[in-house]
Amino acid sequence: MDSNDSKDSLTAEAILPLVGGPANVVSVAHCMTRLRLGLRDRGLVREEALRALPAVLGVVADDETYQIVLGPGTVARVTPAFEALLAAEPPGTAAELAAKGAYLRASQRQRNATPGKILLRRIANIFVPLIPALIGCGVIAGLNGLLVNLGWLPGVTPALAAIASGFMVLIPVFVGYNTAKEFGGTPVLGGAIAAIIVYAGVAKVTVFGMTPAPGQGGALGALAAALLGTYVERWIRGRLPDALDVLVTPTVTVLLTGLVTLYGLMYAAGELSAAIGTGANWLLDNTGVLAGLILGGLFLPLVMLGLHQALIPIHTTLIEQQGYTVLLPILAMAGAGQVGAALAVYVRLRHDTSLRTTIKSALPAGLLGVGEPLIYGVSLPLGRPFVTACAGGAAGGAFVGFFSMLGDKVGSTAIGPSGWALFPLLSGNQGPALAVGIYAGGLFTGYAVGFAATYVHLQPGTLHPSEQG
Structure with a gap:
């Protein structure tokens, strides 16, 4: 174990008893900077001692999670170490805690969270996992643009462009996957439905005299398509015997949602996306000082x-x-x-x-x-x-x-x-x-x-x- 691994493990070991121990933790997740914990009883948290830990930059509590700010990089290393400590509990504990956590989270949402806040957090849960790839590809795209402008390394810049653009082109697929996962569908079906949007062959489809362009609707179209697919999947699954579910549910889900996506959602999401771009540019071009x-x-x-x-x-x-x-x-x-x-x-x-x-x-x-x-x-x-x-x-x-x-x-x-x-x-x-x-x-x-x-x-x-x- 190198020094960083040892330091991260020690941080996780220090945090766990200060949040009430393993029995008090019902869920673990992280974003760019925060370790997000679902806790049974927040009264067991020793917040002053938690804030005093060298690795802890701050704590935040919302309706759903208790968030410990560790900073970028650190949180991505401490989270698996924290999860490993929980996994070391006796058999059955994790399952029991997960069941209790699901019930407590549902109760908390019903009591404390408004529908608007819940929707915003769920949308954020779809896109936050994409941020590391967006950062990496964005930096590479910026470097490539600089090299192109300077006329340097012309033999390398096409490769950099391909590396930077591959993920960007396929963002709708990842959005579709995460949308289905977040809203209770089968993630790979969400990705399959969203893949229709970026498939080059949609340019051969004529829809009411119009031809969609590959990528039309982008991430917003993928979100809408995968969300629709999730509800279609759940509706079908609840009405079929188990023997038919494995064959009929995914087929009908992709078929029905795919047709709706091609014949409607791509156009609607494309118009919305265009409106967002036009609106942002108009706002800054005409009211830049006030908007800023x-x-x-x-x-x-x-x-x-x-x-x-x-x-x-x-x-x-x-x-x-x-x-x-x-x-x-x-x-x-x-x-x-x-x-x-x-x-x-x-x-x-x-x-x-x-x-x-x-x-x-x-x-x-x-x-x-x-x-x-x-x-x-x-x-x-x-x-x-x-x-x-x-x-x-x-x-x-x-x-x-x-x-x-x-x-x-x-x-x-x-x-x-x-x-x-x-x-x-x-x-x-x-x-x-x-x-x-x-x-x-x-x-x-x-x-x-x-x-x-x-x-x-x-x-x-x-x-x-x-x-x-």
């Missing part, structure tokens, strides 16, 4: 609530259409405002050693776009700095939006990273160099306004909540 102000200013509350992931389908649609999403660089300005606010707190509250230590440990992650540690460890507990951080994000968003009104768009070829980590993914209609310059200007605007607004409004005598009373 609003989007940059409101994004931190969305992150705080965990609802920012619901924007992933829109980003994905824009990337499919234009090669980049023009919304992400503006939304990333919220993180800049957060960093500026944290720096002001650090300077202003010189005698609050505990808070300054928290800021020093969380600031590097904040600069790279992981904002939860600063949100939950600094600005939100203090109250006013959270508002002034939003002001910084609004200013940075308005800066980027202003250049969009001038015709200089800034976009990201992938989703996931933010802050400085977004630089390798930047692109735009005037080339990557100008996009980098505008984005950097937005970041420094967000830093400056977030710092100034926080410094002016924060009183030097303010104490960190952990030191009050």
Whole structure:
């Protein structure tokens, strides 16, 4: 076992007793930065001790899961180590916990979650697993574009283009697979139905005098088609004897849903996708400053609530259409405002050693776009700095939006990273160099306004909540 494996295992071992032990854990999952746990009784969590662990950057609780912020990379390594500890329980324990977890999650959703929040989280669950591939392919696409513009390595750039584009072309298939999995269908049937959308042969199909184009409708069409397929599958399966199920259910599901997809969903989703692209461009071209102000200013509350992931389908649609999403660089300005606010707190509250230590440990992650540690460890507990951080994000968003009104768009070829980590993914209609310059200007605007607004409004005598009373 190498040092990283040992460190991750020790982290998992430290976390488990602090969340109530194996008997209190009913589900385990993770996203880009957070270990998401379903817990039987949150009263058993020793939150202060959990926050004190060196690897823990913060904790977040929503209606469904208790989320421990570990940061990108770390969470992907700690999660399997945590799952391995649970798997070491006596036989029968895992099954019992899974059954209890399903019941408790259903009860929690019924009591505490609104239909809108549930839908947004389920949509996010479809797209979040795609983020690592989107990042990798996006970075490769950006590198390839740079090499092409410079005229370097002409023998290599076609290979890079193929590597970067393969996943992007097949995104609908993965979306279909994940949609069926999330909504209780057979994942591979969801993928098979969504594959119709990207199949080149659809160009030979005439539908009411029109011919669909391969890929028309994209990820949104795949989501709709797989969702329909899931309901068709479940309806058929509930009406057939077991002897016929294995043959009839998948055949009828793919056939019926495939026909609806070809003769309707591809066109409807194509129009919706086009409207999203047109709307985003119109918004930034005509109201760029105002749109940037609003989007940059409101994004931190969305992150705080965990609802920012619901924007992933829109980003994905824009990337499919234009090669980049023009919304992400503006939304990333919220993180800049957060960093500026944290720096002001650090300077202003010189005698609050505990808070300054928290800021020093969380600031590097904040600069790279992981904002939860600063949100939950600094600005939100203090109250006013959270508002002034939003002001910084609004200013940075308005800066980027202003250049969009001038015709200089800034976009990201992938989703996931933010802050400085977004630089390798930047692109735009005037080339990557100008996009980098505008984005950097937005970041420094967000830093400056977030710092100034926080410094002016924060009183030097303010104490960190952990030191009050």
